[in-house]
Amino acid sequence: MVYVSRKEHFNAAHKLYNPAWSKEKNAEVFGPCANENWHGHNFDLIVTVKGMPDPETGFVIDLKKLSTLIRKQVIERLDHKNLNLDVDFMQGKLASCETLVVEIWKILQPEIKTISKYGVLHAIRLYETPRNYVEYFGE
Ligand code: NI
Numbered sequence: 697m698v699y700v701s702r703k704e705h706f707n708a709a710h711k712l713y714n715p716a717w718s719k720e721k722n723a724e725v726f727g728p729c730a731n732e733n734w735h736g737h738n739f740d741l742i743v744t745v746k747g748m749p750d751p752e753t754g755f756v757i758d759l760k761k762l763s764t765l766i767r768k769q770v771i772e773r774l775d776h777k778n779l780n781l782d783v784d785f786m787q788g789k790l791a792s793c794e795t796l797v798v799e800i801w802k803i804l805q806p807e808i809k810t811i812s813k814y815g816v817l818h819a820i821r822l823y824e825t826p827r828n829y830v831e832y833f834g835e
Contacts, residue, residue, distance in 0.1 A: 697746050697748065699744050699818060700746070700756045700815065701744040701745075702742070702743050702766060704743070704766050704767060705740055705741070706774045706775035707738055708739060708774050708775065708777050710737075711729065711732070711734050711780060712730055713726065713780070713790075737825065740822070741766065741771070741800070741820070742820070743804060743819075745762065745812065745818060746815065747812070748814055750814050756814055757811065757812040757814075762811065770804065779791040793829075797821075798832055800822070800832075805817045817834065818833065820832050
């Protein structure tokens with residue numbers, strides 16, 4: 697099995713805030729991430745597809761096609777947006793990296809097979825900062 701990854705980038709604003717809680721409890725649990733007037737991150741998104749190479753091309757997936765797919769389906773909907781307010785698939789959800797990575801998986805997983813005969817989505821890794829990242833493998 698060969699694992700092929702593509703990294704894309706976006707900037708977005710958010711806050712971590714549970715509307716069911718008081719302002720004080722949000723501040724206690726989320727600290728400065730609950731700041732009412734938002735804060736931003738430079739996110740890196742790494743999408744990994746696994747499979748055996750197509751005997752006709754030697755590719756598991758064409759990385760140019762994968763890049764175009766990620767940009768069109770995900771990056772354009774997130775870049776320079778407010779995750780809490782602007783992003784349709786994040787409506788009503790907590791704007792954490794963990795939530796975001798699961799939603800990105802739901803979008804990309806069925807799309808991968810439209811551009812690759814041999815590859816399936818293996819993992820999504822989302823860096824919120826160079827030191828903090830989350831990963832999702834679909835379960
Ligand atoms: Ni944050």
